[in-house]
Amino acid sequence: MDIISHLTRTVTPAVLGDDQSPAKQSLLEQFYAIFAARLADQDTYGRFANENIARDDQGFYDRVWTDGSHRDQISRELAAKHNVDATATRGLIAMAAPLAFHEIKSLAGSTPVPQFLNDNLSSYQHHIPAWASAVIPAGMVAAAPAGERISDTTSMAPLQHEEEKSGSFMKALLPIIGLIILGALAWALLRGCQDNPEPVATPVVVEEQPVTDEAAVAVAAAEPASLRLAMGEGNTLYACRMNVGDEALQTTVMSALSNAYGDEADKCRADVDDSFTTDMAAAPQLAAILDIFKEVSDASMIIKGDNIVVNSADAGVLSQLVSDLQAAVPAGMTVEAEGPLDLQGEIDNSLVAAETAVDNLGENPDPRDVARALSLQVINFELDKAFIPDVNKPFLDRAAQIITEVPDMELMIIGHTDNLASDAYNMELSRDRAEAVKEYLVSQGVDASKLTTKGMGESDPIADNSTEQGRFRNRRIEFTVYDEAAMNSDGIAVGDMDMNADMDPDLNPLDSNNDDMMPDSDDTGVNATMPDPDLNPLDNNNDDVLPDSDDPSQGTALDPAAQ
Template identity: 65%
Template structure:
């Protein structure tokens, strides 16, 4: 049974009516494949299993993909691939989702829909585009179908699971007769083997097979990192920085809800990385509200909540000691520790090892988002006020250069970040230079410069506090993301800006004027617009050097 062909025959006419075009039909074919893969996830299906879904339930699509960034990504990618505008794509997918769901439910019959779709993965797998890996169940495409396909028949009517046909009595007895014959042969073989002088018992091969099964059974759990929340408070009970690593949307939303419950709308500052490299549960989840309340009450406090461990820091030793004790009392099942002094050498070495390990997992033709995540794990510890690549990072960048060259559609953005020491203008310029240094090195290794874009964020996008050595160290970083031209300013250029997208694999920007260190020269590079660029206004930067 070809699921895509079936849905194209039954659902597409109802969605498009008389407005059928090759572009819209092709778009729906891809959407059916992505939609089927999403429903193959038991957690997704469980949100509405047993509910009555109406054929015109246009909100059903939003319940399948609760993450708005995923819905936006689907609309954007499908629109670009099929030469349609995003608004039209959103209408088509919203109309198709409930109809496709009802049809798939009919096809599944008494089989649970997720199991049915996993059993028949091979019938729609080839229609799933590479970019959809971020919006479908983790690991689905890497897994073999769990069962046997139900049928290869294609029909315009919903297909049912075929029942065993009733036949003659002899036909029903054939399997039993076969088993009797096999049993007799096995008995004869056993007796023959026992008559020989053998050291190994005849059952030894079966034991060997069982041992192999036991070794192959476990899922590679060591490849999954614990889900994590890194959070820092600011002055006046504010949220300073927040970053979430989660294995699925559900966990991300649960963590974000806990942050929002304590910090309100400031939770919008949280950035999230949702990826199957992270666990889908967090042992500290139930204790998050209590932990976050304690962090909020202490200015410049920070916590890294990862697995069953909470690592806490504060610039004041006495405050830190009390904070550790308070969090331990609020979450007795967790291990609460104070963050130790910054060990620069080990931090750098561990980060490079982590990046190497992540790159080992990439395999052939990797997803650019996975490449970006792997590269972002390494710490590129530039010397003070310098933008030269340290030798320890060059092997990782050399590996990255080969991967970027081999994957045709890989376009990455390199983003430089600093701590808050120094002026805003200085930090932006330094972060831009460091990002450019990384690009220059990759280009020297053979990467096409058009595949790389750079951006300097300065101190504007912290992931940790800036009140401790450890926090400032984490904020001084180079990040890689997948470059999306549609997210850039209208002229296609990349200026300074503030990252506002929760999805770390995409970057939205809010354009800001370049800093002008001298408002009297012929360029416009100050913190405020000046007379060098009349289109930007005529207000001079009062802190500029005259």
């Protein structure tokens, strides 16, 4: 396992962005090795083993090295070696630490991280400078061969010496030649003693040869990053989702969306996870692609890998859209119109994809990965019904077993519909269908307290509602990790779930619960008389009916809008 190469490929672009400075890239490579050596210490890693480290937690670096003098030495030495400003160096490694931590955990899989790093020490040990012995566990720095410089920051100019007399070169070679002859004789004797001697070129240890292939396999197994868009009436952005492998790609895509759609781009949700690739073939021409697509009402577009699939209820508009986009995409990409809906094929393929995702979860899976895998299945309820189809029951049986076995697994089951009925009717139907899934899982042994449900009706589409294919995609059941849905307020999706769900009144004016993801402007009728919580996750008071952006104190004082 080439750990440094993997981190260079996945973390460095997220840290440096458009800055392709070779000096900074080299600096980060050396830091990754020092960082890995530090995490190889069981006591150090044990401090964070049960923490949920955020990928943007720049204070994490300070908690890995609690000794300020050690942090200063790391920054100072790396800055001097790579000729990078010391302040900039500290910022780079503070950004890199939490990202590298997540990547290393992912590479380790079910193996404890310290064990994984010690088992693979040879893959990064040669990147560790001698001076780092003061800031990492003993024995992690490779012994320097005789004559090799012992520090990356200390000049080790060769000592002056007299010219060797002629003939001394051959004298120096004689012992070496003797050793070669002895070695050849020993090899011949050993080979003669074997009944089935190995070929001369056969290495003694073959298990070590394909080390670097593991990282390549991991990259190949990642799902292509994707962007899914739908336009509504009047050229408004109707729905937007992205699945990307890192924050760098998320930033790239969001920048293009903001340029094309302005403030409407804020409704786009992202699932950022290393199960997706960190590049997108369409990225170089994404601005041009969006400029074309945004001019078409009631249309959908899916960008994934080397392919773009578009759809529209108007055949003429669809044909022109395909032609225009094909002229704009990078070489090697294809643009095609979506074919007719193959209902049974979609159901069958979804179950195969869900089964495959579950097969790949491994031991002690991340609850987010479980939620994402369970969300892949299509549960095609009958029209106006909320009964689980028989074809889905075997997979739900397997899901029940996983939910039961994974500790601290709490999931929210979310129902969605298309828009072919009234808002109130769709809301009730989506709740009933989410409840039906919960009841089935409970009947298969899942603790009911581990599951909650939510109905979203037609309010959270992922496709257009003008085509049969789009309506099919909008009718869905999704799973998300409940605690993140309740506490995360950054708008990022986990398992395709809006994180702002817990603080907002519901769409139904006839009930008394606060249970939806929509702005307060949806709260009319009975609920308008109820105290409405603000969106600040840092306080516990119901002090206004406006978003926190109006509150300069961010909840530490009574919001002036409430007075």
